[in-house]
Amino acid sequence: MKWESLSDFFAMGGYGLYVWGSYLVAMICVIGEVVLIRGRKRTLYKHLGQSRRSILRG
Amino acid sequence: MTINWFKYASPASFYFLAGRMLPYFTALAITLLIVGLYIGFFVAPTDFQQGEAYRIIFIHVPAAWMSMFLYVVMAFWAGVGLAFNTRLSSMVASAIAPTGAMFAFLALWTGAWWGKPMWGTWWVWDARLTSELILFFLYIGFMSLQAAIDDPKRADKAGAVIALVGVVNVPIIYFSVQWWNTLHQGASVSLVQSPKMATAMLSGMLIMTLAAWMYSIVIILIRTRLIILERERHTAWVSELKEGVLE
Numbered sequence: 584m585k586w587e588s589l590s591d592f593f594a595m596g597g598y599g600l601y602v603w604g605s606y607l608v609a610m611i612c613v614i615g616e617v618v619l620i621r622g623r624k625r626t627l628y629k630h631l632g633q634s635r636r637s638i639l640r641g
Numbered sequence: 642m643t644i645n646w647f648k649y650a651s652p653a654s655f656y657f658l659a660g661r662m663l664p665y666f667t668a669l670a671i672t673l674l675i676v677g678l679y680i681g682f683f684v685a686p687t688d689f690q691q692g693e694a695y696r697i698i699f700i701h702v703p704a705a706w707m708s709m710f711l712y713v714v715m716a717f718w719a720g721v722g723l724a725f726n727t728r729l730s731s732m733v734a735s736a737i738a739p740t741g742a743m744f745a746f747l748a749l750w751t752g753a754w755w756g757k758p759m760w761g762t763w764w765v766w767d768a769r770l771t772s773e774l775i776l777f778f779l780y781i782g783f784m785s786l787q788a789a790i791d792d793p794k795r796a797d798k799a800g801a802v803i804a805l806v807g808v809v810n811v812p813i814i815y816f817s818v819q820w821w822n823t824l825h826q827g828a829s830v831s832l833v834q835s836p837k838m839a840t841a842m843l844s845g846m847l848i849m850t851l852a853a854w855m856y857s858i859v860i861i862l863i864r865t866r867l868i869i870l871e872r873e874r875h876t877a878w879v880s881e882l883k884e885g886v887l888e
Contacts, residue, residue, distance in 0.1 A: 596693035601758050605697045605751040612743050623867055
């Protein structure tokens with residue numbers, strides 16, 4: 584293990600702000616995309632459910 | 642024996658095929674991401690010039706590669722849809738755009754956060770950075786154009802034209818560091834030369850790239866399935882799907 588402690592790991596040899604600034608935003612982008620897709624899926628399934636019910640009601 | 646080459650070109654068959662493939666690609670994406678991050682942070686050594694700041698490349702390089710690669714794939718399928726009027730190809734192209742835009746944004750963002758400590762500036766208007774920014778705008782343009790047109794068929798056609806015209810930008814990004822005198826460094830990894838970096842750094846970068854590939858496949862398959870349902874919701878096969886059997 585090259586890191587001596589947890590704070591050493593977070594410090595990233597003085598470049599902590601830049602390294603974590605990059606990784607944090609990457610994480611937000613990936614999670615954000617997954618959340619957006621889930622939302623789109625939910626909206627779509629709601630519409631599909633409604634149209635099916637309206638077909639059943641005739 | 643006759644093979645039906647067009648079986649999976651039908652949105653309905655593709656929908657189920659994609660659904661069956663998803664769990665495998667998801668498992669691969671997560672595994673590769675964990676291994677890649679582990680190598681990137683715990684195995685790869687400190688760079689003798691850049692210190693720890695170079696660890697940004699484990700997202701920067703995969704993101705930049707994916708943004709260019711996805712654009713070519715998107716333009717290809719958009720072009721196929723335009724030429725042969727195949728519904729599924731255009732849907733795949735529309736499904737790729739947001740993920741491509743995300744990777745282009747990440748390439749620019751992580752590049753800026755690497756550039757600040759290494760170059761002393763967040764941004765310069767050099768050929769590599771500018772052409773990557775144009776790539777990002779091309780994705781945004783493709784998506785806005787499609788969103789602005791109500792009729793999906795016309796939206797597909799208009800999108801395909803902008804996607805195909807924009808393809809010219811991809812080789813410009815790739816070769817910009819050779820054609821012009823850029824602040825951005827030249828390629829560290831190429832097919833014809835041995836890589837100019839330590840093995841652990843290179844393997845971390847390649848595994849992160851594979852993870853980005855698998856992630857893109859997962860997201861694009863899911864988004865294509867949603868687009869299929871959105872556009873085909875008035876067809877018989879969709880209405881035959883029972884609630885909860887959509888998977």
